[in-house]
Amino acid sequence: MKLYFFCDEGHGWLKVRRDVLAKFVDLTKVTPYSYAKNNDVYLEEDFDAPLFLNALKDAGVEFVVASRYANRSRIRNYPRFRNF
Secondary structure, X not given: OEEEEEEOOOOEEEEEEHHXXXXXXXXXXXXXXXXXXXXXXXXXXXXXXXXXXXHHHHOOOOOEEEEEEOOOOHHHXXXXXXXX
């Protein structure tokens, strides 16, 4: 599985499709510090991204993460994640 990590000068987010996230993580555990747009969830780097990555490891799923950097990420303008 290939994942993308987006970051700017202040923070970072791991992009995951909502349906994939729901297969590995209880969505009620995802904090409102993550964002969502369309079918993608941008998991904040401090709690939500590690929660998902650890779930992948526990399930034996192999993954690689590619990084993307911007001075000010537009992800900050996306709606906050809601677990419903």
